[in-house]
Amino acid sequence: MWQRFLSASSNIGVALVLAVFGINMACGDEGPLVKEESKVPPYTLPDPLITNDGKRITTADEWRNIRWPELMRLFETEVYGRAPAEKPKLSFKKTSEDDGALGGKAIRKEVTIDVSTKRGHVPLHLLLYVPKSKSPVPVMLGLNFHGNQVVCDDKGIALAKCWILNEDYLGITDHRANEKSRGSQTSNWQVEEVVKHGFAVATMCCGDIEPDSPAGLSQGVRTLFLRDGRTEPDADEWGAIGAWAWGLSRALDYLETDPQVNAKQVVVWGHSRLGKTALWAAATDPRFAIAISNNSGCGGAALSKRIFGETVGRINRAFPYWFCGNFHKYSQHEEILPVDQHELIALIAPRPVYVASATNDLWADPRGEFLSAKNAGPVYALFGKRGIDADDLPAPDRSIGDVIGYHLRTGNHETTAFDWQQYLAFAERHFSMTPVSATK
Ligand code: GTR
Numbered sequence: 001m002w003q004r005f006l007s008a009s010s011n012i013g014v015a016l017v018l019a020v021f022g023i024n025m026a027c028g029d030e031g032p033l034v035k036e037e038s039k040v041p042p043y044t045l046p047d048p049l050i051t052n053d054g055k056r057i058t059t060a061d062e063w064r065n066i067r068w069p070e071l072m073r074l075f076e077t078e079v080y081g082r083a084p085a086e087k088p089k090l091s092f093k094k095t096s097e098d099d100g101a102l103g104g105k106a107i108r109k110e111v112t113i114d115v116s117t118k119r120g121h122v123p124l125h126l127l128l129y130v131p132k133s134k135s136p137v138p139v140m141l142g143l144n145f146h147g148n149q150v151v152c153d154d155k156g157i158a159l160a161k162c163w164i165l166n167e168d169y170l171g172i173t174d175h176r177a178n179e180k181s182r183g184s185q186t187s188n189w190q191v192e193e194v195v196k197h198g199f200a201v202a203t204m205c206c207g208d209i210e211p212d213s214p215a216g217l218s219q220g221v222r223t224l225f226l227r228d229g230r231t232e233p234d235a236d237e238w239g240a241i242g243a244w245a246w247g248l249s250r251a252l253d254y255l256e257t258d259p260q261v262n263a264k265q266v267v268v269w270g271h272s273r274l275g276k277t278a279l280w281a282a283a284t285d286p287r288f289a290i291a292i293s294n295n296s297g298c299g300g301a302a303l304s305k306r307i308f309g310e311t312v313g314r315i316n317r318a319f320p321y322w323f324c325g326n327f328h329k330y331s332q333h334e335e336i337l338p339v340d341q342h343e344l345i346a347l348i349a350p351r352p353v354y355v356a357s358a359t360n361d362l363w364a365d366p367r368g369e370f371l372s373a374k375n376a377g378p379v380y381a382l383f384g385k386r387g388i389d390a391d392d393l394p395a396p397d398r399s400i401g402d403v404i405g406y407h408l409r410t411g412n413h414e415t416t417a418f419d420w421q422q423y424l425a426f427a428e429r430h431f432s433m434t435p436v437s438a439t440k
Contacts, residue, residue, distance in 0.1 A: 081324030153183025209247030235325030297364025
């Protein structure tokens with residue numbers, strides 16, 4: 001239980017002190033690291049239904065026309081940064097197709113989405129497994145960390161060529177994918193199970209869109225939109241998470257052209273930093289039908305004003321390029337942040353959203369993730385939709401909620417077969433599909 005918390009902490013010495021005292025001041029501008037409920041300082045959540053000038057929103061129309069645009073603007077300028085209005089040129093090219101994938105149950109195909117502006121082009125490599133079906137199928141779309149080849153043990157998948165995160169257990173030390181990594185995250189992706197439930201799997205590597213490093217800006221899609229003479233975005237313009245989310249929308253642009261899938265039933269999902277990305281993608285792109293956040297933590301589903309585990313100061317210090325420049329104003333000053341993450345979930349209303357936490361993943365603040373999902377409820381209620389009735393964290397390994405779903409899985413910071421069973425059941429229910437029973 002402690003391992004993840006300690007390894008995620010940037011200062012083990014400080015963390016050890018904390019283990020004894022529960023709270024202490026970390027170095028730099030990171031603020032206190034809290035890992036005990038009794039040490040959480042008091043905080044006040046903004047009411048999503050009160051407008052910037054203090055008026056109460058009481059109908060779905062007022063929400064859509066008044067409050068949604070206000071809140072979106074705040075998230076754009078203060079948290080993730082706004083994506084460019086300029087439309088790039090897109091072209092789609094199928095680079096491989098095999099209709100005997102997964103023992104003949106699926107069609108595997110790879111599509112290059114080429115994104116270009118007058119400043120250059122960036123190719124994005126989308127991998128798809130589509131179950132054989134007479135009609136278009138729903139899709140589970142998510143970004144991966146280490147290249148498409150990790151999601152399934154299938155030699156037919158092209159090894160990623162993009163910059164990827166180094167990973168000791170995969171022997172990746174030079175930011176390049178290797179053969180050893182093939183199929184290494186099969187259990188996290190559950191491709192066969194997802195296909196068995198009648199969903200296509202679609203994925204691409206986040207590093208294809210933009211490398212996950214401070215230098216990534218000059219190699220990814222954001223560089224295609226820099227104004228002349230600029231080397232970095234303005235303080236209210238997109239960070240890397242904004243770019244990854246934008247890339248998910250480009251994948252959806254392709255899916256809309258593919259007759260084998262139902263682009264009106266695309267579930268956008270992600271784990272951890274890519275879970276933050278999935279929520280932002282769903283908030284900014286109403287074409288996504290459902291959003292799933294797996295252990296997304298700070299800057300994702302977890303509340304920012306609740307000081308527990310990773311905080312705004314810590315995340316900005318470790319990953320200064322993930323959010324927009326303005327977000328740095330709130331490092332250790334969460335109380336002046338004009339929004340909180342329950343309002344990010346509310347921006348997705350009335351579409352279904354599922355938030356999942358893990359018992360050992362204290363760094364991501366499971367209770368903060370639950371409270372965020374719970375407190376988006378009043379906005380869903382405007383649409384006549386039920387969120388989460390429970391007032392407190394449910395017992396582990398129980399899925400709760402209706403149009404907003406939630407579970408706290410026993411275990412670590414990862415995506416497991418248990419998580420997938422909940423996501424598949426949730427999507428089957430909201431897409432009115434006949435549920436397929438789980439494979440033991
Ligand atoms: C951690 C980061 C978290 C989370 C995680 C991940 O280092 O502090 O916010 O995003 O990485 O993406 O695995």
